[in-house]
Amino acid sequence: MAFPAMAFPAMAVIAQAVNGIMMGAVYALFAVGMVLVFGVMRVLNFAHGAVFMAGGYLCWFAMAHVSPIYPVALLFSTAGGAAIGLVLERLVFRRLRENLSMQIVASLGLILMAQNGVLLLFGADALQIEAPSLRRVLRLGELGFTVQHLVILAAVAVAVASLHVFLSRSRLGIAMRAASQDIQAARVVGIAPDRVFAITFALSGALAALGGALLGPLFLVFPGMGDLPLLKGLTAIVLGGMGSVWGAVLGGLAIGLLEAEATLFAPTDYRDLVVFAALIATLLLRPRGLFGTAIRGEP
Amino acid sequence: MRYAYLAVATALLAPAPGFSQAPKPVVLGIVTAQTGPLAAAGRFQMNGFAMALDALNRDGGIEIAGQRRPVALKVYDTHCSPAEGASAMERLASVDRAAMVLGELCSPAVAAETPVAQDNSVPFVITVPTAENLTLSGNPWVFRVNADNNQLNQALGRYVVEKGLAPLAFIAWNNDAGRGGVRSMEALLGASAKVAYTGYFNVGEVDFSAHVSNIRRAGARSVMLFMDEEPGALAIRQLRDAGLGVQLIGTLAMGSARFLARLDAKYLAGMMQYNAFPPSAPQPRIRAFDDQYRARFKEESHGFAAQSYDALMLAADALHRAGTTTDGEAVRKALAATSYDGVIGHIAFDAHGQAAPPVYVTQWCDDGTRKIIFPAELASACGGG
Incomplete structure (x- = not known):
């Protein structure tokens, strides 16, 4: 029964690098969604974690009741997240666009409503997304990773690359970037802000729900599953620089990697301490984060 | 209400x-x-x-x-x-x-x-x-x-020493329940069993990959899990999927049909856990x-x-x-x-208001049933734990 210690500590570093990049990719996906909304609308949506959680539940529902094919469930969840984003923008955040403190209060209220809503609908037990093919273990010497690890990395890479193409090549993406830089000037050239804002929220919701649907099969689906990504996603945004999509991506990956590797050298319960110490050190050197730039109107 | x-x-x-x-x-x-x-x-x-x-x-x-x-x-x-x-x-x-x-x-x-x-x-x-x-x-x-923790751990601690399951690793909740369980078990084992690794996680955390890497690196023979069903199922799945063949030791939350439903018999076979109430036990x-x-x-x-x-x-x-x-x-x-x-x-109740109900150690069998392995006088066959 005894299991030999790893021949090389380097293997532990590699194992944690893979785990860290995988979690970091999920944080990045989460952070990018928040950054889009903040960059375009100056809305800080703390309920983004609730949409992430909704993505997990939608994936479970799709696998159980719509189609057992995982890619179909991913699309279902992503579309569901986009719809939730649209509803949130239209019913809540459009009215609170200029009021940051009310945005925060509203999004905290939305978190409570969402978490207790799923408790009523799905019960208190955490749900397991049944996808045996995703659980298949791939062996690499002493190391073992599930297929889902690779699926997460691939899906996040595709999502981020698609977003980049959308923002840089499509008319709508360029309109979003224009609105994020100067809403009045965007209006002057014929961009309809309400439409841009609605699409931004839909896109943000889709990315959050995709994150929840990707993480669900690996771990569990439960009401609080968006809490940790919210904390780490916000940290990634600050680390990468508020308003920078690539900053959010790199911030998320850096946090995932750092917290995973830190556990090899410090007690596991100190990993958040390591992450936040690194964040503070970065902000002391670069107050706007790694890729942050001055925002118009800010001192 | x-x-x-x-x-x-x-x-x-x-x-x-x-x-x-x-x-x-x-x-x-x-x-x-x-x-x-x-x-x-x-x-x-x-x-x-x-x-x-x-x-x-x-x-x-x-x-x-x-x-x-x-x-x-x-x-x-x-x-x-x-x-x-x-x-x-x-x-x-x-x-x-x-x-x-x-x-x-x-x-x-x-x-x-x-x-x-x-x-x-x-x-x-x-x-x-x-x-x-x-x-x-x-x-x-x-x-x-x-x-309490001491009463629950006593039976398990004795069994761990008897069967030579050290060096041990702990994965525990980062709260009074988890830390108390580890503290109590360490105090009970003293110098009789080496502890190779102790890792804590916060309630709500679901990624145990860091613990898996550390346990592998530390060369532990058995892993004690001080947590309830949900994180327990995740931890076991991640330990086994990573190819760790360690002896798993759990808490009373991990000796139930509900727990089996979260995993399957393949993941749980051989795992033991203390138990205050083995629901399949033959006692009337x-x-x-x-x-x-x-x-x-x-x-x-x-x-x-x-x-x-x-x-x-x-x-x-x-x-x-x-x-x-x-x-x-x-x-x-x-x-x-x-x-x-x-x-x-x-x-x-004793002078401190503490009761001393019986404590059991049960073990999962290959077919997804359980048996009582401690105390010896109450030992049962598979299906009776």
């Missing part, structure tokens, strides 16, 4: 010969978690209370000073939060005038509730939390029916409770339910012997003198 209404409605509908007015219900307070990460554990606890409530009211309630009075439960969801627990206890004592308070799931919440119970002279019977200091703090108003008292529980809730019974059932039944017994619901000191003394044969075993 719904149990309170249920009990009052039952009392109003029931014939009460010799009385022109229905007797006033005896109000007992329940603190538990019905929402949040521990809602599933809270459901077991409430199921046990509900079964005991029905059993008591079926017989007309509790006979106090010659009068049978129905029982009503006032239930508060404390979410395992110390602040909400203290507030609920204050309300139960001062507004609801509960004769006694029972339940709770988390040691930190209990630590906040017990001083309030003492200040208001309300006896508090704990039914799930295991931190040993809860009954060692010298508060005479606190009683606990379930085994356990069989009777399990049958009744299955008939009502359509699932295997659970230790939290059995402990909570016993707590409410012995609370009723103490109130009957005290002959009052308003004299806290008399009720406390009656509780302290308890000698009750419950579902979990014989319950009597």
Whole structure:
């Protein structure tokens, strides 16, 4: 029964690098969604974690009741997240666009409503997304990773690359970037802000729900599953620089990697301490984060 | 709250010969978690209370000073939060005038509730939390029916040493329950078993990959998991998927059919866990409770339910012997003198208010059933644990 210690500590570093990049990719996906909304609308949506959680539940529902094919469930969840984003923008955040403190209060209220809503609908037990093919273990010497690890990395890479193409090549993406830089000037050239804002929220919701649907099969689906990504996603945004999509991506990956590797050298319960110490050190050197730039109107 | 209404409605509908007015219900307070990460554990606890409530009211309630009075439960969801627990206890004592308070799931919440119970002279019977200091703090108003960390760990610790399962690794909740479990096990093992790795995680965390890497690196032969079902299932899956063939050792939350349903027999085969209530054990008292529980809730019974059932039944017994619901000191003394044969075993409180119910070690068999492996005199075959 005894299991030999790893021949090389380097293997532990590699194992944690893979785990860290995988979690970091999920944080990045989460952070990018928040950054889009903040960059375009100056809305800080703390309920983004609730949409992430909704993505997990939608994936479970799709696998159980719509189609057992995982890619179909991913699309279902992503579309569901986009719809939730649209509803949130239209019913809540459009009215609170200029009021940051009310945005925060509203999004905290939305978190409570969402978490207790799923408790009523799905019960208190955490749900397991049944996808045996995703659980298949791939062996690499002493190391073992599930297929889902690779699926997460691939899906996040595709999502981020698609977003980049959308923002840089499509008319709508360029309109979003224009609105994020100067809403009045965007209006002057014929961009309809309400439409841009609605699409931004839909896109943000889709990315959050995709994150929840990707993480669900690996771990569990439960009401609080968006809490940790919210904390780490916000940290990634600050680390990468508020308003920078690539900053959010790199911030998320850096946090995932750092917290995973830190556990090899410090007690596991100190990993958040390591992450936040690194964040503070970065902000002391670069107050706007790694890729942050001055925002118009800010001192 | 719904149990309170249920009990009052039952009392109003029931014939009460010799009385022109229905007797006033005896109000007992329940603190538990019905929402949040521990809602599933809270459901077991409430199921046990509900079964005991029905059993008591079926017989007309509790006979106090010659009068049978129905029982009503006032239930508060404390979410395992110390602040909400203290507030609920204050309300139960001062507004609801509960004769006694029972339940709770988390040691930190209990630590906040017990001083309030003492200040208001309300006896508090704990039914799930295991931190040993809860009954060692010298508060005479606190009683606990379930085994504490030391009692639970003793059987397991002895077994680990006997079978040469060291070096050990621990993965535990980063709270009183997890840290208390590790501390207690380390103290019990002393120098007789080397601890190769100890890792803590926060409630709600789901990624155990860091622990897997560290355990592999430390060369541990066995891994003890101080956590409940949900993180336990995730940790085991991640340990096994990563190819670690270590001996798994769990808590009582991991010895149930529900737990098996979260994984499968392949993941659990050979895993052992301490257990305060093996639901498939052949003892008649356990069989009777399990049958009744299955008939009502359509699932295997659970230790939290059995402990909570016993707590409410012995609370009723103490109130009957005290002959009052308003004299806290008399009720406390009656509780302290308890000698009750419950579902979990014989319950009597020591000078600290701690009971010493039987503790078992069970092991998962290849076919997904369990057997008792400790104590030796109660050992059973697969299917009897």
